[in-house]
Amino acid sequence: MEKEQKPLMTKIFEIQQSMQPVKRNGKGYKYTYATLPQIWEKVAPEMKKLGIGWTATSKGSLQGDETMGLQVMEEMKVTIFNVDNPEDSLSNTYLFPATTAQVVGSYETYYRRYALIKILGIVVEDESDDDGAKTKTTPKPQLTQEFE
Secondary structure: OOOOOOOOHHHHHHHHHHHOOOOOOOEEOOOOOOOHHHHHHHHHHHHHHEEEEEEEEEEEEEEEEEEOOOEEEEEEEEEEEEEEEEEEEEEEEEEOOOOOHHHHHHHHHHHHHHOOOHHHHEEOOOOOOOOOOOOOOOOOOOOOOOOO
16 A cells, blocks of 8 residues: 655644754853753654754855955855755755854754754743743634635
8 A cells, every 4th residue: 555645744743743943052142042952852753753854054155346345255055955855845945154163053053943843843941031031822724724
């Protein structure tokens, strides 16, 4: 018997319904965030089960001109794809300055993390606001929910 092939959007909806919100455990200057390993730990089993893959590719280029100055820019494309039909995919492209290897690494980690959150619709729970008060999480989307 042949396995049912679901469209990517159906698979993404199933991930959204099965996941608990991801807590922010990374710490920055006056803010917290969900780290890439923390997000990956939550989504990897569901992505594997549903047949969803992802890639992050990048390329550098010189932008500008001799009068205004040239700058090395890095373009990174994060793609989520349906393993059963790789053309069934969603992607985000990000452009950032490539001044040093550390800057490139930082941007790449940041954009991979937020692309997974954005494309898969992952809910990230706020631990607390700046005053330490607990905040509410965004509810999971419902298929029958109407938007105004």
